[in-house]
Amino acid sequence: MLHHVAKHFQHHDPKLHAYVEKVEKIGKITLTSSHDFFASLCSDIIGQQLSGKAADAIYGRFEKLFPKNTPTAQRILKLSDEKLQSVGISGAKTRSLQDLATHVVQKKVDLSKFPDMTDDEIKTTLIRVKGIGPWTAEMFLMFSLAREDVFSFGDLGLKKAIQRVYGLKNHPTEKQMLALSKKWQPYRTYAARILWKVLDT
Template sequence: MIADESLRAPLEALSKQDTDIAKAYLECGLPPTRSQDAGFNGLVGMIISQQVSVQSAKAILGRLLTQVGEITPENILALDDEGMKAAGLSRPKQRYARGLAEDVLAGRLQLGRLPDMPDDDVIDHLIQAKGIGRWTCEVYLLFALKRPDVMPAADLALQEAMRHLKGLGGRPTSKEMYELSENWRPYRSAGARFLWHYYRHAGIA
């Protein structure tokens, strides 16, 4: 895996602000590069990724691409239940993907406007779609739109990594994750990327 050099400066800045980050960063180094497509294709990928492992999500996405060729609203709506099932999408995720396609085609979701919107407006716009919650919005902001100050606080791996990093007695809640990462501003995206890296590197379970 290739280290993401774009995270070096923000993680060095975070290391000066947080001694726990500084120690873990020395042990784990830079996270690997990772990105996500923007637009409809990226959002469908994020819906697929909900509550499954990264490996499972990649496998499902690969099978879906085999079914449709290209992930567009039109192609998703043309795929029948059997095709969706063969790709590995659960019934709720089938509904969410089709609902997203309908919202985009009807103009209720205007994904092309998102890069010019502030973070909170992006969340308000996306969260209208069924199956898209705050976690998906924040992951989209972080990976697809490359926003620098986002913390997907409901992510269980991030919560476990924060528990381990800070030596907490239990897994922090979403509210506590926002509080614990408050002093990481304006580099919370780098902090979140590092927590995922730390989770895998430290073998936290």
């Protein structure tokens, strides 16, 4: 983790900072952006409500439907529902992938503009796509665009980690999460990455 980010947590939230060294023994927390936004969004859709292992397995089979294992919007629209579902993608996710592809082809979602758009602009654009809600948009901002100040208030893993770190009897309320997240700004993505890793310690 970048030194100035760790110092921010040390100053503003010592309880969270106490976990930084522990979680970085598992793996360094760094933010890197994707080189293929379309493939990343396909992966995010496929991975909804699945374990990482299951999502990776299905996405691996999905990639093989494309030349050079590179998903494209044009190719998705040429594939039948049956072909997409044959690799383990549900009917709902098939429709979501097709809707994403349609939006991209029609330039209603212009991925080339994303690096210059704000987080809120990107979220607003993405949730117009069938099957993409706030959580999927937030994961894309964090993991594919490497935005530093994103937090997913609806993520169950983050709620569990906050409960553990702060010694709460129950999952935190939205009010509690908002209050905590203000301490982490402008590095809420790093806070989320720490909290997810807490569950692995």
